[in-house]
Amino acid sequence: MDVKELEPFPELDIAWCPGCGNFGIRKVLMQALAEMEMDLTRLVLVSGIGQAAKLPHYVKANVFNGLHGRALPPATAIKAANPELTVIVESGDGDMYGEGGNHFMHTIRRNPDITCFVHDNMVYGLTKGQASPTSLEGFKTAMQPSGVILEPFNPLAVAIALDASFVARASISDSEQTKEIMKQAINHKGFALVDIFQPCVTFNKLNTFQWFKDHSYYLEEEYNPRDRVQAFQRALETDKYPLGVFYIGPERPVFEERQMVYTRGTDPLYRRSCSHEVMENLLDAKMGNPPEVLQQR
Amino acid sequence: MDVKELEPFPELDIAWCPGCGNFGIRKVLMQALAEMEMDLTRLVLVSGIGQAAKLPHYVKANVFNGLHGRALPPATAIKAANPELTVIVESGDGDMYGEGGNHFMHTIRRNPDITCFVHDNMVYGLTKGQASPTSLEGFKTAMQPSGVILEPFNPLAVAIALDASFVARASISDSEQTKEIMKQAINHKGFALVDIFQPCVTFNKLNTFQWFKDHSYYLEEEYNPRDRVQAFQRALETDKYPLGVFYIGPERPVFEERQMVYTRGTDPLYRRSCSHEVMENLLDAKMGNPPEVLQQR
Amino acid sequence: MPQNVQKKTDELSVVLCGEAGQGIQTVEFLLTALLKQCGYNFFSMKEYMSRVRGGSNSTEIRISSRKVNAYVRRIDILFPLTRAALEHVRDRITEDTLILGERERLTSGGDTGDLKIVDTPFTALAKEVGGAIYANTVAVGIIAGLLQFERDITDHYLGEYFGKKGDQVIKNNINALSKGYEIGERLRGERYPNLDIRKNPEIFDDIIVNGAEAIGMGALCGGCNFVSSYPMTPSTGILTFLAQQASRFDIIAEQAEDEIAAINMAIGAWYAGARGFVCTAGGGFALMTEGLSLAGMLESPMVLSVGQRPAPATGLPTRTEQGDLQFVLHAGHGEFARVVFAPGTLEDCFRLSRMAFDMADRYQIPVFVLSDQYMVDCYYNFKRPDISGFTAENHIVRTGRDYKRYQFTESGVSPRGIPGNGEGFVVLDSDEHTEEGHITENLDIRTRMVDKRLKRLDDLRREALEPELSGERDCRLMAVCWGSNANIVREAIEDSGRDDISLLYFKQLYPLPANTADYFQGAEKTVLIENNATSQFGQVLRTEAGVNIEDTIHKYNGMPFSVEEMTDHLMAFAGRED
């Protein structure tokens, strides 16, 4: 499939700043999807609000662009309501780990078969430069004039602590590898998190393209992503941040598979309807005859 | 100090079920406070909603019994507004890790000098027996008739991933040790989490007193709680759950200490007021004279 | 008292009161099932504390010839299980109340004063037949004897009910029932010689569900196949009911990590073609208001069941109130259309919940089913609904290549496609958007989109359910109420014996039909009855229908109105009969 097929319009007005790392992520995502020959009509891009979260508008796909911080709950539900769809979440560090932190944790526990790309620019871009959960200590902003005093959020360590199914980090300074990691994440069955270093050229003068290059390196080839404790240890490295697939959890059924409804067939919910027979049976059970009355009320 | 001084009323009507593990936690907490000779008028017990969260009503102290899931934000603010107070949070597994999950993560990042006791009964007690984040896979309830399908939340592993200042687990089946851990937590400077196994005799027939006894043991004496990776590794053990202090993070200033306001004196906020002089200076700066206009607008 | 005696001959109000966990529910289950089996109309309501064990809870079971589906204060027969229970309902006890209890237990805390307790040794009798555990069945037996239940029915039922526990248990239960039956028969002779509660053969075809189940079943009939919620009294029952149907119905029921996740999941589910549902209480709904606004912007269908309880904040978690109407009406930032139903009968719980899904889907709006603790917990026998005509038709279209989710149309509603069902792309955006669903800052489009989202209110008003009028428009007093007060006010009017008092029961609270004001033309006086302190529906009537009701009746202590106090209120407002 030609990448051009993923262009949504002829003359797209992209609202990102010139030079923004998001352009690279968009390009790489489109390449990955093209190489995977993704059926676009069955692709759903889900996002919250932020610069990163605008990405779905710039790719030809079904789009659910919801609320700030709330990409994962609809994404989980979309996949559960129709497992035939491929669901990819595009989010920012504030969107996913700040406002959306609780969903981040509990979606990992749920383990739906969706992919979650977090454009991690260590700042709130859209709202013009406040600290984000991943901002480094001491990072100064208009809102944090004496610098950030909170411990930076370590998304990989937390995901590994939650036994996430797939945990990786990429840096858009390396498109080729980022593309491969993206493909691997999309192909992975289960919840896949990829935290992607993305320079915000306007509001983050600390974590620039160069900084990300200088402060990252790839996990060695022989690295074994099946070792949870080792993955955790590597996730703690911050002198230089390792890139690559940190952790692949033990195989376990995904959220949607475990729903009773799909033990009765694979049809998505929209192709089913309430059976009169089952309903009549339920009404029968509500007529006060033993022993349902005890069980049901 | 005599424990009796911590009794709030002569005839207290405690709403817990007979045999509930919460009675033990209350007793041990009161003992710990008594042994510490706590100044009760400066003690604030903060809680959300749940069975555990009722505890503050049963101890003589200042009480902030707020919303379900929202104990940590007010607790953080109370300590910040008046660092002279001792702030202890009493919460349940649903309250803290479910509804309150986002605050759990970000409060750890903030590192206020407060103590957080989570009564972990692996179930929603007050709402009559639904699964909680810590419920084990397969645990059956009215709401989860085919058993829990989510991965249990591992509070210790997550706290360690977030580099929490103090991370421990206790089990109320051993009052003596629990008391010692509580005291250590209260004395610790920085955010201290103690997850306390607490049997719910009514709605959790799986994780009973006996079960907690059979499924736990203490970390060895020579265990070093300063090793984060090892702490993580031990936090993953679930055949038998280790008890004790898992992790003590590197020393770092607490949230309230880092506020500019306390660099100008230790007075709590209520003993300060807006200075007219500073205000007049600010007004001066707003008169359009250079160069404030540029910086401020 | 005279009037009471008259009434009593064709109805009985039985109240069980004791600690949480003391087994009231077992008595209640058995008794109501047997009542149904024997052909008696009944009504049951609960009031309980927010605790799992201890405290004092009570259940009222009314047995009657005519259908009476409302809470009465009067207690004809009281089974107090503890001394505290007696105190708990003391102010409902009158001379006519028959108190059946174990005197020793009830006087343990001191003398019961002027309360005359008919000492009834449940435990002793139970032990005679096999153990204290059968005390509950003895209690059931008393009512059975009083009403002279057919013994073959009771014994057959006990046989089935305890079937799995073996013959000995069955036998002991039957014997226990007999012990009670004897007492009941004796009491009938002594105290209720004129008791004549008519059986009604028609009720054999009735169903027995409480409000929570009725709402849940209505939802299932409305095609609900996805529910995501977070437990909260009084709506947990709806959620668990639906969760338990997942083994039979094609429904996904998920306990969300919080209410925010719940509503955002449900919106996602609708987007993907499911019919999503959330059920919560006022406090949980507070966390959903941003999601509600999202539904408004996305033009996503959504059904929300909000069960009210006394607030603000945690309030009285297990009690009842109608204090969240204005919140539900105005929740969510910005302006968009919605519908609010407030069922006042179990039949309406079922019917309106079903309709809610249809309305939500057709108009692509959020629809509320607003109930309260009293409504979801009460139950009575009512006609089994005929579901043969229902189809939960999905109002979705197959998308074509040039599909536009927000195509401008005359009605404001655009054909709704879902991803993966057609060649088109379905693009939803919480920002202001173009017809294609893409983010825009075009100010003209903005205006048109606002109009589009609000336009459907015209149709919604046209389709709005009219209030239910019982009695004449031209009347001395029009008693206006909504939701769960319907049956209470209805019975109070009947009890008043006055045919110049009419009932106007609103089951749709917003939008109101255009002719709403007409209902108020003929009444000499109008009174508005609400379970809150600030006349919240009164404000709706004023702004939506231009109707201004000065006289109001309020209650906000956490309990529903009783029929008796309502009768008193109405009589006071109606004044002397002309």
Place this chain on the structure above:
Amino acid sequence: MPQNVQKKTDELSVVLCGEAGQGIQTVEFLLTALLKQCGYNFFSMKEYMSRVRGGSNSTEIRISSRKVNAYVRRIDILFPLTRAALEHVRDRITEDTLILGERERLTSGGDTGDLKIVDTPFTALAKEVGGAIYANTVAVGIIAGLLQFERDITDHYLGEYFGKKGDQVIKNNINALSKGYEIGERLRGERYPNLDIRKNPEIFDDIIVNGAEAIGMGALCGGCNFVSSYPMTPSTGILTFLAQQASRFDIIAEQAEDEIAAINMAIGAWYAGARGFVCTAGGGFALMTEGLSLAGMLESPMVLSVGQRPAPATGLPTRTEQGDLQFVLHAGHGEFARVVFAPGTLEDCFRLSRMAFDMADRYQIPVFVLSDQYMVDCYYNFKRPDISGFTAENHIVRTGRDYKRYQFTESGVSPRGIPGNGEGFVVLDSDEHTEEGHITENLDIRTRMVDKRLKRLDDLRREALEPELSGERDCRLMAVCWGSNANIVREAIEDSGRDDISLLYFKQLYPLPANTADYFQGAEKTVLIENNATSQFGQVLRTEAGVNIEDTIHKYNGMPFSVEEMTDHLMAFAGRED
């Protein structure tokens, strides 16, 4: 046009339009500062897209003899920085608009049609004096020349302003200003021979702050010493303003992880004796409604600044609207008292924000400062407030041994203690509680506590701020508005030249003073003006004051009303002058 020419002699509307990040702000800063230095009244407003770079944003700067603090559509002088900018404001350009731009740049996308651009080679001129970077100063110079700013003032200012950058930079800027100045002087001669904008020496003592700063400073004056919020347009400015004061004022400013944390933190802060504050937009407030209800139940003071923007959901993040009033009024489950202020001038932003803290503390309720994007972003010179009389008195008591947080009192308000300040214990509970603050299920206490929480509305009504009437009650047309429309409607009425149109500006929206209806007695016609689609304040007037206004003026495309369109609207409603 004739009328326009007349007007133009004592005022100018200058508009800068270009991409985000193109330096409009630098021109704006310099120009407004110089205007102030030279003694000119000015007003500035912005409209901008939700993007950090690119797009088309514009800033309007009005310079005038009389104070005019409202948005006009008219553009006298336009500086379009890009071709797209020209398109962006095209429908505001008339024959009288002087367009100053670099022709080449503006025609790059094709001919500009009938738009006459006065080619002004900013860049070339800037390069002459030292580099393209000085183009902004050239632009400032044009207005300086046009208005004949005293050069010693301008040059002194530039010297200070660029002081740190060294003499060369200062010199280049002065030269750049001269280049523009020449153009300006020439234009004055050619195009504005009669221009006569009076200076006003009094304004030297004025301050210049925008709405966000005015609210923030009011809060500081009100004793605010704790702010916890989550960034959200249009309220981020308030938050960052306060954060930046932490180095001077005793204030803790914390960026919360979400809005839920924000409000719960602020409530905790009040509990511990601080004065907590949250600032957010409608969508962020949606996440605070549960916390609001908590404040209601705890009887905790709370101040909330809600900045409205077009909704639902994300809507138009950087635009303006008045669409959240009903939400703010009814948000939170259950019933409790609140106050809603809606400042319509910067003076009121300051004043009401200060008052909000006092009201919140005295009445132990949540108080809202409801604003919008237009209000927080606009700024003008206004009288420096005299703060000498203000004391942010803490209404807290030292607790005694038998302290009861919720002691019943006549007014409903109990003395508020805080932990650690006295011998007593301060117990707060989100459940219904006793006077001591402990959880209770006592139904009588429940009723009394509801009454207690609502009782204070009587005093609040008595203390409510009256609407501000400009003109006579007996008038042809009463133009009613609230919040940020105040100055717009005021100027529109002035422009209409009619003294039979009066302005009624509400700055407190709830509760309304008892005499509200009186204001509406004398008007022949009344029209209600709101920046929303559904007349939200109209509903308040109906339910709270029994005032029913049929005629309404709406705008909801994301822009404020302009003075001109408002004048047209009012003239249409007022009809011919008698």
